[in-house]
Amino acid sequence: MSFERDLVSPDAEGDERNIEAALRPKRLDEFIGQARVREQLSLVLQSALRRNRPPDHVLMSGGPGLGKTTLSMIIATELSVPLRITSGPALERAGDLAAILSTLSEGEVLFIDEIHRMARPAEEMLYLAMEDFRVDIVVGKGPGATAIPLEIAPFTLVGATTRAGMLPAPLRDRFGFVAHMDFYGVAELEEVLHRSSRLLGVTLPDDAATEIAGRSRGTPRIANRLLRRVRDFAEVRAEGVITRDVASAALNLYEVDAEGLDRLDRAVLGALLRKFGGGPVGLSTLAVAVGEEPETVEVVAEPFLVRQGLLARTPRGRVATAAAWTHLGLVPPPDAFGASLLIDLGDDAEQI
Numbered sequence: 001m002s003f004e005r006d007l008v009s010p011d012a013e014g015d016e017r018n019i020e021a022a023l024r025p026k027r028l029d030e031f032i033g034q035a036r037v038r039e040q041l042s043l044v045l046q047s048a049l050r051r052n053r054p055p056d057h058v059l060m061s062g063g064p065g066l067g068k069t070t071l072s073m074i075i076a077t078e079l080s081v082p083l084r085i086t087s088g089p090a091l092e093r094a095g096d097l098a099a100i101l102s103t104l105s106e107g108e109v110l111f112i113d114e115i116h117r118m119a120r121p122a123e124e125m126l127y128l129a130m131e132d133f134r135v136d137i138v139v140g141k142g143p144g145a146t147a148i149p150l151e152i153a154p155f156t157l158v159g160a161t162t163r164a165g166m167l168p169a170p171l172r173d174r175f176g177f178v179a180h181m182d183f184y185g186v187a188e189l190e191e192v193l194h195r196s197s198r199l200l201g202v203t204l205p206d207d208a209a210t211e212i213a214g215r216s217r218g219t220p221r222i223a224n225r226l227l228r229r230v231r232d233f234a235e236v237r238a239e240g241v242i243t244r245d246v247a248s249a250a251l252n253l254y255e256v257d258a259e260g261l262d263r264l265d266r267a268v269l270g271a272l273l274r275k276f277g278g279g280p281v282g283l284s285t286l287a288v289a290v291g292e293e294p295e296t297v298e299v300v301a302e303p304f305l306v307r308q309g310l311l312a313r314t315p316r317g318r319v320a321t322a323a324a325w326t327h328l329g330l331v332p333p334p335d336a337f338g339a340s341l342l343i344d345l346g347d348d349a350e351q352i
């Protein structure tokens with residue numbers, strides 16, 4: 001058994017990058033949600049513009065699909081400066097980074113995506129560049145090698161990472177501003193969906209937007225993706241008209257449920273409840289029960305289940321919460337939790 005993850009994966013899949021580029025907000029006031037980050041960043045940018053100096057280096061931290069790349073591009077646009085884009089994995093050798101740094105123009109924004117994946121020598125070169133706008137070019141090898149300092153134009157580094165914890169402290173400390181990107185609320189995702197539907201030229205009623213937003217796992221990228229699937233469904237089956245029922249039928253067809261769980265999520269939860277009485281059960285036992293690798297269960301399914309309060313990781317193993325039983329319409333056995341936690345699920349709940 002294997003599961004299609006494309007629909008609710010927070011990572012960009014296939015040619016999605018191109019589609020996304022068209023939906024990216026270009027200015028700060030078009031960027032939806034993240035009110036605190038937006039306000040903080042707006043201050044940083046405005047004061048830099050006033051002083052006519054490049055702003056402090058900015059670190060964007062947050063899960064995939066929450067808008068880090070989008071916001072980085074906005075920074076360059078708002079400052080009216082060019083943007084240079086690279087990524088941690090592309091900077092294998094210090095020379096790769098030196099080539100970029102030495103050709104930056106004054107005030108340019110250098111965006112390093114996945115900055116936590118940069119190789120060590122490049123990282124050390126970056127420290128000096130961030131702090132003193134200088135790089136040391138090493139000439140020669142062995143004991144005769146000399147470092148020639150080279151001045152570079154003052155620039156702004158914008159780093160993005162999904163794993164801020166993996167950044168070495170000296171690097172983290174050199175960012176003057178850290179933008180923590182959070183998951184989006186349903187109302188914010190509705191706004192994202194309305195904006196995207198205008199750009200895609202489709203009519204999206206409010207209640208249909210609510211339906212899609214609720215299943216989007218707090219992530220604009222997923223919201224936009226579900227919107228495209230709903231549009232396809234409406235074109236083929238509903239003469240292009242999106243209603244709440246059409247949206248709901250489309251997403252049911254793609255097996256994305258009302259809380260945004262997909263087949264793998266429900267399989268994991270279902271096995272935990274039906275086969276192991278709600279746990280505790282070890283990760284590998286649970287993975288075998290759904291025919292998946294333990295890593296897939298741990299990395300792909302569990303974080304969202306934990307965030308939704310449906311599953312808990314305990315030292316004794318994985319445990320379902322009361323909400324998990326409710327979500328799958330099952331009645332927990334009397335000994336599943338303390339008796340006080342038992343919930344009445346009504347007559348139509350499936351008995352296990």
Ligand SMILES: Nc1ncnc2c1ncn2[C@@H]1O[C@H](COP(=O)(O)OP(=O)(O)OP(=O)(O)O)[C@@H](O)[C@H]1O
Binds near residue numbers: 011030220
């Ligand atoms: N605040 C927002 N308002 C409107 N659209 C957004 C917002 N944030 C993200 N999006 C949309 O979601 C998509 C993904 O955003 P983006 O590529 O910036 O995410 P990311 O955090 O860089 O993801 P990754 O970690 O995978 O690089 C883009 O198409 C963008 O248009």
Ligand SMILES: [Mg+2]
Binds near residue numbers: 068069070113
């Ligand atoms: Mg990105």
